[in-house]
Amino acid sequence: MRNVILRVKERFVSISVIFVTAIFLTVFLLVEDELSFTVLMLVGGGLFYFVKRRDCFKEVIVFARQSRYGFLICIFLALLTVLIILRNEHFALFMIASVALYSTVCFGLTIQLGYAGLTNFAGAAFFGVGGYAIAVLSSENFPDILSVLTGGFMAALVGSVLILPILRTRGHYAALVTIAFALLFKTFLELNDTLGGPQGLKISSMNMFGWDFGKSFFGGSFYLNYVLFSLLVMVSIFTLTRLLEKSWIGLHWDALRIDEISSASFGINISSWKILAFTLGNFFIGLSGALYAKMLGHIAPTNFTFGDSLILISIVILGGIGNPWGVIPAAFLIIVLPEKLQFIQEYRLLLFALLVILVLLYRPDGLFKKALRSFYRGWGKV
Amino acid sequence: MGNSLLNSQGLTVKFGGLTALSDLNFSLEKGELLGLIGPNGSGKTTCFNTITGIYRQAAGTTSLLGKDITGFTPQQIYKCGITRTFQRLRLAVALSVFDNLLIGDSSSLNTNLFFNLFQRSKLKQEIEKKINKVKKIISVFNPALVDKLYEPVSKLSMIDRRRIEVCRALISDPKVLLLDEPSAGMTQEETRDFMNDLHEIKTKSPDLGIILIEHEMNVIESVTDRCIVLSYGKKISEGSFKDVSRNPSVRTAYLGED
Amino acid sequence: MLLGSLDQYLINGLVLGVIYAMVAVGFTLFFGVLNVIKFSHGDVLMAGAFAALIAYISLQNFVSISIWMMVVITTTFAFAAMALFGAIVARFLVLPLRGAPPLNTLLITLMLGLAVREAVRLFYPNGSNPKPFPKLLPDTDIFIFGLEIRHDSLIIIFGGLAAICFLHLLIKKTRLGLSIQAVAQDSETARLMGINFQKIVLGTFALGSGLAALAGVLNGLYYNEINFSMGLLLGVVGFSSAVVGGLGSILGAIIGGFLFALLQTIGAIWFEVPAYKDVFAFVVIIAVMAWRPTGLLAETKSDRV
Ligand SMILES: Nc1ncnc2c1ncn2[C@@H]1O[C@H](COP(=O)(O)OP(=O)(O)OP(=O)(O)O)[C@@H](O)[C@H]1O
Ligand SMILES: [Mg+2]
Numbered sequence: 001m002r003n004v005i006l007r008v009k010e011r012f013v014s015i016s017v018i019f020v021t022a023i024f025l026t027v028f029l030l031v032e033d034e035l036s037f038t039v040l041m042l043v044g045g046g047l048f049y050f051v052k053r054r055d056c057f058k059e060v061i062v063f064a065r066q067s068r069y070g071f072l073i074c075i076f077l078a079l080l081t082v083l084i085i086l087r088n089e090h091f092a093l094f095m096i097a098s099v100a101l102y103s104t105v106c107f108g109l110t111i112q113l114g115y116a117g118l119t120n121f122a123g124a125a126f127f128g129v130g131g132y133a134i135a136v137l138s139s140e141n142f143p144d145i146l147s148v149l150t151g152g153f154m155a156a157l158v159g160s161v162l163i164l165p166i167l168r169t170r171g172h173y174a175a176l177v178t179i180a181f182a183l184l185f186k187t188f189l190e191l192n193d194t195l196g197g198p199q200g201l202k203i204s205s206m207n208m209f210g211w212d213f214g215k216s217f218f219g220g221s222f223y224l225n226y227v228l229f230s231l232l233v234m235v236s237i238f239t240l241t242r243l244l245e246k247s248w249i250g251l252h253w254d255a256l257r258i259d260e261i262s263s264a265s266f267g268i269n270i271s272s273w274k275i276l277a278f279t280l281g282n283f284f285i286g287l288s289g290a291l292y293a294k295m296l297g298h299i300a301p302t303n304f305t306f307g308d309s310l311i312l313i314s315i316v317i318l319g320g321i322g323n324p325w326g327v328i329p330a331a332f333l334i335i336v337l338p339e340k341l342q343f344i345q346e347y348r349l350l351l352f353a354l355l356v357i358l359v360l361l362y363r364p365d366g367l368f369k370k371a372l373r374s375f376y377r378g379w380g381k382v
Numbered sequence: 383m384g385n386s387l388l389n390s391q392g393l394t395v396k397f398g399g400l401t402a403l404s405d406l407n408f409s410l411e412k413g414e415l416l417g418l419i420g421p422n423g424s425g426k427t428t429c430f431n432t433i434t435g436i437y438r439q440a441a442g443t444t445s446l447l448g449k450d451i452t453g454f455t456p457q458q459i460y461k462c463g464i465t466r467t468f469q470r471l472r473l474a475v476a477l478s479v480f481d482n483l484l485i486g487d488s489s490s491l492n493t494n495l496f497f498n499l500f501q502r503s504k505l506k507q508e509i510e511k512k513i514n515k516v517k518k519i520i521s522v523f524n525p526a527l528v529d530k531l532y533e534p535v536s537k538l539s540m541i542d543r544r545r546i547e548v549c550r551a552l553i554s555d556p557k558v559l560l561l562d563e564p565s566a567g568m569t570q571e572e573t574r575d576f577m578n579d580l581h582e583i584k585t586k587s588p589d590l591g592i593i594l595i596e597h598e599m600n601v602i603e604s605v606t607d608r609c610i611v612l613s614y615g616k617k618i619s620e621g622s623f624k625d626v627s628r629n630p631s632v633r634t635a636y637l638g639e640d
Numbered sequence: 641m642l643l644g645s646l647d648q649y650l651i652n653g654l655v656l657g658v659i660y661a662m663v664a665v666g667f668t669l670f671f672g673v674l675n676v677i678k679f680s681h682g683d684v685l686m687a688g689a690f691a692a693l694i695a696y697i698s699l700q701n702f703v704s705i706s707i708w709m710m711v712v713i714t715t716t717f718a719f720a721a722m723a724l725f726g727a728i729v730a731r732f733l734v735l736p737l738r739g740a741p742p743l744n745t746l747l748i749t750l751m752l753g754l755a756v757r758e759a760v761r762l763f764y765p766n767g768s769n770p771k772p773f774p775k776l777l778p779d780t781d782i783f784i785f786g787l788e789i790r791h792d793s794l795i796i797i798f799g800g801l802a803a804i805c806f807l808h809l810l811i812k813k814t815r816l817g818l819s820i821q822a823v824a825q826d827s828e829t830a831r832l833m834g835i836n837f838q839k840i841v842l843g844t845f846a847l848g849s850g851l852a853a854l855a856g857v858l859n860g861l862y863y864n865e866i867n868f869s870m871g872l873l874l875g876v877v878g879f880s881s882a883v884v885g886g887l888g889s890i891l892g893a894i895i896g897g898f899l900f901a902l903l904q905t906i907g908a909i910w911f912e913v914p915a916y917k918d919v920f921a922f923v924v925i926i927a928v929m930a931w932r933p934t935g936l937l938a939e940t941k942s943d944r945v
Contacts, residue, residue: 113743121750165926168931175750183872188919249493251481251484258474258476259474261943262472263488264456265436265459266554267489269457276495310754321743347758350755350758350762353758360747360748364740375509427945
C-alpha cells in the first residue's frame with residue numbers, strides 16, 4: 001500500500017496532466033456559445049504552454065514507458081470520469097463515438113498509406129460500403145455483430161476489385177484508380193433504387209446479445225452504448241495496428257514503401273504485401289463504417305463524397321503519416337472543431353486543405369513524428 | 383562449364399537505340415572473386431541489374447549451378463542465392479540499422495499473420511536470435527556498429543552505410559555476391575580496411591563467388607582472381623589483372639582514342 | 641437507344657476529345673520535367689473558366705466591344721491568370737517538396753485542388769450553384785460533308801487543336817521548348833549544361849496551366865454553364881488519358897484524350913442511364929492501364945537503378 005502511495009506521489013505530475021486534459025476535453029465538448037469557447041481556447045492555450053514549458057509531456061511519456069499498467073489504469077479512470085460527467089449529453093457523446101470511429105478508419109488508412117505506401121483516396125467510399133452493407137442486412141434480421149463484420153468484409157471485397165489495376169500500375173497511379181472509384185461510387189449510390197437512391201436507407205439501432213443500443217445505458221444517454229462499443233473497437237484495432245507495425249509484417253511494409261526495387265532484390269513479394277495492406281485496411285474502414293451507420297440510424301450518398309475521403313486523408317497527414325498515435329488527436333481536431341465553431345463549419349474543407357498544405361510544407365511529420373520501430377518493450381536497451 | 387557457379391551467355395541489353403550490353407559471355411567459379419571493370423557508362427551496372435532480374439535482357443541466358451535462371455523475377459533470383467549491393471546506396475535511411483539488415487534476410491522470417499500478431503513471445507525469441515546473427519556479421523566489418531544497431535541509418539557515416547549494404551547482402555548467406563563499387567567515396571585507408579574485410583568474408587565462406595565492380599585499379603589488382611573489361615557494352619578483354627592491364631585495347635578504352 | 645443523331649454524338653465526342661487532350665497534355669508536361677503528378681490540374685481548368693467569366697462580366701459593364709474582341713480578351717485573361725497561378729504553385733508548393741517523398745507532392749496538389757474548389761464555391765457570389773457562361777460564339781448550323789455542325793462546335797474543335805499544335809511547335813522549335821525537352825530527358829545533365837532549371841519548371845507549369853485555362857474556357861463556351869466542381873472529373877479524365885497514352889508523351893496524351901471521349905460516346909449510345917457512360921469509360925481505361933502500365937505509346941522504360 002505504501003508502495004502505491006509512493007508511486008502515485010512520484011507520478012503526481014503525469015497523473016494530473018492526464019486528468020487536466022480529460023477535464024479540459026470534457027468542457028470543450030460541453031461549451032456551446034462562441035464566447036465561452038474563445039475563453040476556453042485561451043485557457044487551453046495557456047495550459048498547454050505551461051505544461052510544455054515544464055516538460056510535463058515528457059514525464060507522461062516516461063510514465064507510459066515505465067509502468068504500462070499504471071498508465072493504462074490512469075487513462076481508463078480519466079475516461080470514466082469524462083463519461084460519467086457527460087452521461088446525459090447526447091451530442092457530446094455522439095462526438096466522442098464519432099472521433100473513435102473516424103480514428104479507426106484512419107488506422108486502416110495508416111496501414112495502407114503509412115505502412116504500405118498505397119494511396120487510397122476512396123476512404124469515404126469504403127466507409128460507405130460498410131454502412132450500406134449493414135443497412136441492407138439490418139432489414140434482413142441478421143445478427144448485428146455479424147453485420148458489422150460483414151460491413152468490413154464487403155469493403156475488403158469491393159476493394160479487391162480495384163486491387164488488380166493498383167498492383168499492375170506503377171507509382172501513384174493507384175491514386176487515380178481510387179479517385180475514379182470514389183467519384184463513381186457516389187453516382188452508383190444515387191442511381192441505385194434498391195439502396196434508396198439519393199435519399200438513402202434507414203437503419204434500426206444496434207442490438208447485440210440482448211444489449212439494446214437504443215435504450216438508455218444505466219440511466220444515461222443511449223449514445224453511451226455506442227461510445228463504449230466504439231471505444232472498444234478503436235482500442236482493439238489500434239492494438240492490432242501497432243502489433244502489425246512492431247512485427248516482421250510492419251518491417252516488410254516499410255521496406256517496400258521506401259524502395260520497391262531494393263525490396264524486390266531481397267525477395268520481398270511486393271504484390272502480396274500490398275494486397276494484405278489494402279484488404280486489411282479496407283476491412284477496418286468498412287467495419288467502422290458499419291458501426292457509424294448504425295449509430296447514425298440512416299445512411300445517404302452525401303456522407304461518402306470525395307471531399308469526405310480527403311478529410312480522412314487530412315486526419316492521417318495531420319497526425320503524422322504512419323503514426324497511429326497521432327491519428328486520435330488529429331481526428332478529434334478535425335471532427336469536433338467545426339462542430340464547435342459553427343462559423344467555420346462552412347469553411348472547414350478550405351481551412352483543412354490549407355492546414356494540410358502548411359503541414360506538408362513546414363512539418364511533414366505531422367503532429368507527431370513516427371518513431372523508429374521497437375519490436376517489443378525495452379527494445380534497444382542493452 | 384557445367385559446374386561453374388554463375389554462367390551468362392550472349393547477354394544483350396538495349397535501351398531504345400542504345401545497346402548497353404552486347405553479347406556478353408562470362409562465368410564465375412565457386413570461391414572466385416571476379417573483377418568487372420570498364421570506363422563510365424560501359425555497362426557494368428547494367429550487367430548486375432540484368433543478372434538480378436531488374437532489367438530485361440533482349441537476348442542471352444544466365445544459369446546458376448547449371449540451372450537456367452533467365453527471366454526470373456528479382457525475388458526468385460534472390461531466393462536462388464544471388465544478392466547484391468547498389469552503386470547508389472539503396473538503404474532505407476529512415477529505418478534502423480537492424481531493420482535494414484533484416485530486409486536482407488526477409489525470406490527467413492516467419493510472416494504468418496497469426497504468429498506476428500498473437501504469438502508475441504515466440505516472435506520475441508525469433509527477434510533475439512536475429513539480433514545475435516546481425517551482431518556477428520557487422521562486427522566483422524566494424525565492431526563499433528554493434529552499438530548503433532538501433533539507430534537510424536541516416537545517422538551513419540557514408541562508409542558505415544556502405545558496410546551495412548554489404549552486410550545486408552551477406553546476411554542471407556548467398557552463393558553469389560555482386561558488389562557495385564563498394565569503395566566509392568572511401569579514403570584509401572578505408573578502402574584497404576574494407577578489402578581486408580572482404581578477405582575475411584571469403585575465408586569464412588570459401589564457396590562464395592563474388593563479382594566486384596571497382597574503379598580503383600590497385601584494389602582490383604590486389605583482390606581479384608580474374609578480370610573482365612567492358613567497353614561500350616562489349617567484353618574487350620579477360621584474364622588476370624596483369625594480362626588485362628597490358629592489353630592495348632584496354633588502354634585505349636580507358637585513355638581515349640590514342 | 642439513340643437520343644440524338646449519330647453526327648451529334650460524333651461532334652460532341654470530338655469537342656470532348658479536344659478538351660481532354662488539352663488537360664492531358666498538361667499532365668504530361670509536368671510529369672516530363674519534374675516527374676510529378678499535379679492533381680490540382682482539373683481545378684485550374686475550372687478556375688480558368690471562372691477567370692474568363694469574371695473578365696467577361698467586368699468588361700460587359702464598362703465598355704462596348706465587339707464579340708470577337710471579347711472572346712480574345714477573356715481567353716487571354718484566363719490564360720494569363722492561370723499561367724501565373726501555375727508558376728506560383730510550382731515555385732511555392734511543388735519545387736520546395738522536391739527532396740521529399742513523391743507522395744507528399746501528390747498530397748499537396750490534391751489538397752490545393754480542394755482549396756481552389758472550395759475557394760470558388762465560397763467566395764464567388766453564389767458560387768455553389770452552376771453559373772451561366774456567355775454564348776460568345778455563333779450557334780448557327782453549317783453543313784460539311786453532309787454533316788450538320790454548329791459553328792461554335794467547329795470553332796471549339798479547331799481552336800483547341802490549334803492550341804495543342806501551337807504548344808507542340810513551341811516545344812519543338814523554340815529555345816524554351818528545347819530546354820524543356822532537355823530537362824525532361826535528363827534534368828541533371830541539363831542543369832550542368834547551364835539550363836536554368838527553376839525557370840524551365842516554372843515556365844512549363846505556366847504553359848500547362850494556361851492550356852488548362854483555355855480548355856476551361858472552351859468547355860464553358862460549349863456547355864454555356866460552369867460550376868465549381870467541374871474540374872474534379874475533368875482532372876481525373878485528363879490524368880487517365882495522359883497515363884493511357886503514356887505519361888511524358890504529348891502525342892500519347894492527345895490520343896488518350898480522344899480515346900476517352902470515344903469511350904464515353906460509345907457508353908452514351910449503349911446505356912440508357914447517362915451517368916453509366918463515365919463508369920464504362922473509366923472501367924475500360926483502367927483495364928487498359930492494367931494491361932499496359934506504361935501506356936499505349938511510351939516505350940517500356942526501366943527506371944535507372
Ligand atoms: N534504365 C536505363 N534507361 C536508359 N539507359 C540506361 C539505363 N540504365 C543504364 N543506361 C545506359 O546504359 C549505359 C550503361 O550504363 P551503366 O550504368 O551500366 O554503366 P556503368 O558501367 O555502371 O558506369 P559507371 O561506372 O558510371 O557506373 C549508359 O550509357 C547508361 O546511360
Ligand atoms: Mg555503374
